[in-house]
Amino acid sequence: MTDNKKSVSATLAAATCSLLGSAPTAPVQAQEEPSWDFNTALLYYGEDNDRVQDLSLNMLGKRYFLDDRALTLGLTVDTLTGATPNGAIRQDVPQTFTRPSGSSAYTIPANELPLDDTFKDTRVALTAAWEQPLGRLWKTSVGFSGSFEYDYTHLGLNGSLSRDFNQRNTTVSAGLAIARDEWDPVGGTPIPFSPMLDVGDIGNKTGTETKDVVDAVLGVTQVISRNLLVQLNYSFSNSSGYLTDPYKILSLVDGATGDTITRVPAPGAEGPSHEFRFESRPDDRTKHSLYTQAKYYMGGKVLDASYRYMTDDWEIDSHTLDLRLRWPIGERSFLEPHVRFYTQSEADFYTISLVDGATLPTFASADYRLGNFDAITAGLKYGWTTRGGNEMSVRAELYRQTGSIPGGLLIGNQVGRETYPDLDAIILQFSYRFSR
């Protein structure tokens, strides 16, 4: 864009003023008549081998008012079912575990990855936000978020401020969000590193636990040319409080063989066949991330590329590269291929098992999500505009997560028996956008 182009409106305003012999008495206030714009989506996420299945319905409604003020209301309903690795290692004998609720037990056959199949939850999440311009160049927003599950509650507040500069070619924005989350698992929250007890014994459980989260983001969006838009964000996030996953455990193993120490439940009681310890994570986590995105318009096609680098004081570093190309087909539809690459290093307290008799580390978790892994997502989206002017799209994606256990973490028989629990998933989405 040349300087000449930038001044068209201003030059025109001055020329019109001298043509009419008077300046306008009031600046223009015009907009589309307020109407609700609804964005709805049905999303299915399914992991292979009967692991997590998630079906979620999202609805977002936005209503504009005069002067670009807008209200956004969102509702998400989620149902989660399936099994997820509980953190224990494989054994060449069957293993019995007390369910997180403490009310019954489950048994995993020999040589199989211990999966906890009690995973079942319904989540309802609500969001509300109000956007309000302040004058011509400033914009603010305030919002609320709440999410409610059987065992987990999240309540949050957020706000943002942005200002346009340089003929609106540059936008600088800042945002802040605070949240308080509460865990209230059935049967209580386990005390970190406490042993898994027999069914009915709640000696290792306490009541509810909370965590507080503060997120801040600073961003710049810049129009580079008519075809190129770039964005750079820095974000900071601090969580403090109970950051442990109350459903994850570690096997307590023999330091020479690497096999889990066996255990005998109390007479007449049902309970764990081996020694398991609930995991323990630090009560503070600080993340920093840098995110950059470029959107490039080329004669109807749009290339959207983004990269994120995240590092935190749990020593997890991650890189995410995301590429989308929106390719129009005729006047009313488009195809959008998508690939995403992700890689992360493991947390410094990530481990495979705890050694019996050794001094306990301060923190430990065998949660595969804190391990060293790579993930790739590849998919395709097809979208079209209906005759009525509404937008629909379908999206299908494959997700593959493959990890490795860092050398040195495996002991004795674990070598060759224990592997990172790789994961394949499919994502299917149908979305529909309409106004009324």
Added chain:
Amino acid sequence: MGGRQAARQVLVEAGQDCLVGRFDAMASPCEILIESGDRETAERLTRIAAAEAWRIEDKFSRYRAGNVVDRINASDGEAIEVDDETAALLDFADTLYSLSNGRFDITSGALRGVWTFDGGDRLPDPQAVQAILRRVGWDKVSWQRPVFALQPGMQIDLGGIGKEYAVDRVTVTLREAATCSALVNFGGDLAVTRAPRERRAWRVGIEPVSAADKRRNEAVLEIATGALATSGDSRRFLLKDGVRYSHILDPRSGWPVEGAPRSVTVAADTCTQAGMLSTLAMLEGYNAEAFLDGEGVKNWCRR
């Protein structure tokens, strides 16, 4: 500006929570929405509006014998001294010519002699276009206020400015004549005299581009102050071998601009600004939206 002289009558009727004054000018149906229940006031304001619109039409329509445009077009290269209002319009045309790098040119009307945008597939002979271009170009005129001279064979046409100018003139006149809010709408180019009091804004429909797009495109806009103008080719285009030729001609080549949206509606403080921005956006072709967004101008483009 309009060809046929329509019957010059004004009519006032009841609208939705307002009174509506109607008349025809510049080949467009004109309406004045008045936020008043007083029929006498409405009739007075409509007559004032119509008088100003007809005055501008008579003075600047290239179809009226003896007016200033006619005298310039019939001058055969001779210098003509013009009045202040005409001079202001010529100054404005000069600014637009340089702002648009030569794409907005009030001497380009002659190209209409070879282009007929009737939805058909008849393209002109490129040599005929070239021949006409020799008689087109604001850079060929001599303009030393108040003296204007065309090259022999050239013509000017203020049709690209006139309607928006008339809307703004009428708006200024009505603002001085009444304290109630009025919306001045000349065939889709419109402005508001002052913010309405009994409603938060005037409601204005944007005309659909095609029947298929009707539901989506029957958008209703709200306007409290300022102006809206629309440029479009919903009916005026040529279609040949699958290529749609918009009626927006680039006077530098004599051929239609490629990739212009079917319609561009712009909101601005005055109707003249809105109209010129929508025309300049059309001239940008494929870049129409990017141009308007880059200018920080509120717009609704349809392709």
